[in-house]
Amino acid sequence: MFYHMSLAHEVLIHPCYFGPDLRQIIEKKVYSEVEGSCQGYIGYIICVTAITNISSGTIMAGVEGMTSFPVKYNAIVFRPFKNEVFEGMVKQVTKVGIFIEIGPLTCFVSHNSLPDRLEFCTKLQPVCYKSKDEDGEIIAKDTDVRVKIVGLRTDINGMFAIGTLLEDYLGAIN
Numbered sequence: 390m391f392y393h394m395s396l397a398h399e400v401l402i403h404p405c406y407f408g409p410d411l412r413q414i415i416e417k418k419v420y421s422e423v424e425g426s427c428q429g430y431i432g433y434i435i436c437v438t439a440i441t442n443i444s445s446g447t448i449m450a451g452v453e454g455m456t457s458f459p460v461k462y463n464a465i466v467f468r469p470f471k472n473e474v475f476e477g478m479v480k481q482v483t484k485v486g487i488f489i490e491i492g493p494l495t496c497f498v499s500h501n502s503l504p505d506r507l508e509f510c511t512k513l514q515p516v517c518y519k520s521k522d523e524d525g526e527i528i529a530k531d532t533d534v535r536v537k538i539v540g541l542r543t544d545i546n547g548m549f550a551i552g553t554l555l556e557d558y559l560g561a562i563n
Contacts, residue, residue: 390467390468390469390473391435391465391466391467391468392432392465392466392468393438393463393464393465393466394431394463394464394466395441395461395462395463396423396428396431396434396461396462396463396464396466397459397460397461397462398419398422398423398459398460398462399457399458399459399460400415400418400419400422400457400458400460401449401452401455401456401457401458402414402415402418402446402455402456402458403453403454403455403456404454404455404456407456412443415443415458415460416440416443419437419440419460419462420437423437423462423464424436424437424464425493427493427546427547427548428466429543429544429545429546430543431466431468432466432467432468432469432548433466433467433468433492433493433494433548434464434465434466435464435465435466435467436464436465437462437463437464438462438463438464438465439462439463440460440461440462441461441462441463442460442461443458443459443460444458444459444460445458446458467492467493467494469491469494469538469541469548469550470538470541471538471539471540471541472537472538472539473537473538474535474536474537474538474559475491475496475535475536475538476491476533476534476535476536476562477489477490477491477492477494477496477533477534477536478490478531478532478533478534479528479529479530479531479532479533479534480495480530480531481530482515482516482517482518482528482529482530483516484500484509485499485500486498486499486500486501486502486503487503487518487528487534489534489536489552491536491550494548494549494550495549495550496536496538496549496550496551496552497549497550497551497552498536498551498552498553498554499551500518502539502551502552502553502554502555503518503528503554503555504554504555504560506520506521506522506525506526507519507520507521507526507528508521513527513529515529515530516529517529517530517532526560526561527561528560528561532561533561533562534554534559534560534561534562535554535558535559535560535562536552536553536554536559537552537553537554537556537559538550538551538552539551539552539553
């Protein structure tokens with residue numbers, strides 16, 4: 390879910406920015422480079438809460454005098470785990486399943502992981518998964534749903550989840 394973590398980042402600064410406001414320039418660069426990014430297994434960095442340390446810079450050889458400044462900071466991080474239940478919004482419905490947006494995370498739910506009572510319906514616009522009952526559940530674009538994460542794939546720039554709606558209390562939220 391959400392965690393408060395101490396992290397590190399290296400900021401590259403060109404020598405033309407050296408001066409009395411160097412600290413503010415480094416801080417702005419940390420905020421712009423880090424907030425909203427996905428840091429592999431750490432998760433999505435939602436917000437930098439404090440910059441705790443800016444170390445002395447090291448001149449990078451062969452990079453026109455660029456200087457690397459190691460920075461330590463505290464941040465609020467969104468890190469989902471397998472078997473967690475989230476609420477999200479359906480962003481796409483296809484015959485093979487649905488794509489749900491859970492904040493910055495995209496979760497795919499295969500049609501095999503949807504309850505048997507739901508069937509793909511092209512008669513309604515937009516296309517949806519509709520309950521076989523007359524007044525039953527409909528899962529279409531922009532529907533709020535509760536989903537359980539059953540698998541996560543993480544790489545250096547993002548995460549992708551696989552989910553299910555097959556357990557109790559999962560599915561469309563009324």
